[in-house]
Amino acid sequence: MGQANADLRVCFVGDSFVAGVGDRPHRGWMGRLVEAAIARGHQLTGYNLGVRGDTSELIARRLREECSARLPADRYVPGLVLSWGVNDVVRIQGHPRVAPEERRINARRIFAEALGSGWPTLMVGPPPVSDDEVNADIERLDAVLAAEAAQHGITYVSVYASLVDHPLWRREVAADDGAHPQDAGYELLAGLIAPAWLRWVGNLAEPTDEHDPKTDDAHLERRDPAGGSERLSAADEQLVQRARQVIDASTDADQLGDGAHTMGCALRDENGVIHVGVNLYHFTGGPCAELVALGAARAAGAQSPQVIVAVGNNGRGVKNPCGRCRQVLTDNYPEIQIITATGQGLQRTSVLQLLPLAFDHATEQNIDAETWREA
Ligand SMILES: [Zn+2]
Numbered sequence: 001m002g003q004a005n006a007d008l009r010v011c012f013v014g015d016s017f018v019a020g021v022g023d024r025p026h027r028g029w030m031g032r033l034v035e036a037a038i039a040r041g042h043q044l045t046g047y048n049l050g051v052r053g054d055t056s057e058l059i060a061r062r063l064r065e066e067c068s069a070r071l072p073a074d075r076y077v078p079g080l081v082l083s084w085g086v087n088d089v090v091r092i093q094g095h096p097r098v099a100p101e102e103r104r105i106n107a108r109r110i111f112a113e114a115l116g117s118g119w120p121t122l123m124v125g126p127p128p129v130s131d132d133e134v135n136a137d138i139e140r141l142d143a144v145l146a147a148e149a150a151q152h153g154i155t156y157v158s159v160y161a162s163l164v165d166h167p168l169w170r171r172e173v174a175a176d177d178g179a180h181p182q183d184a185g186y187e188l189l190a191g192l193i194a195p196a197w198l199r200w201v202g203n204l205a206e207p208t209d210e211h212d213p214k215t216d217d218a219h220l221e222r223r224d225p226a227g228g229s230e231r232l233s234a235a236d237e238q239l240v241q242r243a244r245q246v247i248d249a250s251t252d253a254d255q256l257g258d259g260a261h262t263m264g265c266a267l268r269d270e271n272g273v274i275h276v277g278v279n280l281y282h283f284t285g286g287p288c289a290e291l292v293a294l295g296a297a298r299a300a301g302a303q304s305p306q307v308i309v310a311v312g313n314n315g316r317g318v319k320n321p322c323g324r325c326r327q328v329l330t331d332n333y334p335e336i337q338i339i340t341a342t343g344q345g346l347q348r349t350s351v352l353q354l355l356p357l358a359f360d361h362a363t364e365q366n367i368d369a370e371t372w373r374e375a
Helices: 028-039 056-070 100-116 132-151 167-175 183-205 218-223 234-250 289-299 323-332 361-374
Strands: 007-014 043-050 077-083 121-124 155-157 263-268 274-278 307-312 317-319 337-342 345-350
Touching (some): 007 028, 007 056, 007 183, 028 043, 077 100, 077 183, 100 121, 100 132, 100 345, 132 155, 132 317, 234 263, 234 307, 234 345, 274 289, 323 361
Parallel strands (some): 007 043, 007 077, 077 121, 121 155, 307 337
Antiparallel strands (some): 263 307, 307 317, 337 345
């Protein structure tokens, strides 16, 4: 069901780096990425909405109006690529243009606006400049933006670490205006973004979630008449945050990911109480975080878990349940909703939607019982 000829329309919203300032052919990284996607057969129109000097505040103000004009609802396949940051931390008379506490708030505003508008979103982090003091701020902001993007299920490409000590990048930025690279620098930057970009464009062109509740199998219709997925409520967002806090506070893994506790889970029960758990990895089949949280909820008296979400450690964001957990949830809590990361951001989905044509344990038990009685 892929849409090989899907008509993709992608807005690139951001600052002077998005605009390609300093690049003599003036394609910047955006032009190079669009070129690479078209070379792979995608039908894609890219709109450059980079504005020199733009901060997160200014982008938040113009995002909806500028993008809605180019991404009309129900026509074309929309996409949004965001990139900002350097102008937030640049100081004017000793003061950063956007205060540190405002940077995260603005990111949340922008991400919520993008996802609320139904635009699948990719974010590119800010690149380093030639001033090392400013760079320290950029590095911190990069981490904040990456964490916020993960929370919203948005793909984030961090370029800072790859560029900060890169001789070519430093040389070109110094030779230009201390902030912008030249042709080879933009080529380098585009190369860092390209793998994630091409995967993302591939997902836009071939959405993986194409279930039509009307035509899906009877099993789904019977047990999930509503079908479909929903956007997150404020309570759901809180649940995601809780799962992240739990694993951040208790992971024993380093950045390479080795550890017994790498996933956190939070679930909300029928009384609105939140229960949590972390996984306990072991090669013999240690339980996932979801199963631990379900057991903990039961031990605390919960009868009917309503919504569940799992989040990875080290800022890996929301992770969808494994096959075993989907089956366990289907058999024991068929009414439960799962917060999942999708190409459209985070969504709340029925477990039955996540396991089409599932083995129906309960029905099988009944059939066996009857067959046994007849025999
Ligand atoms: Zn699992």
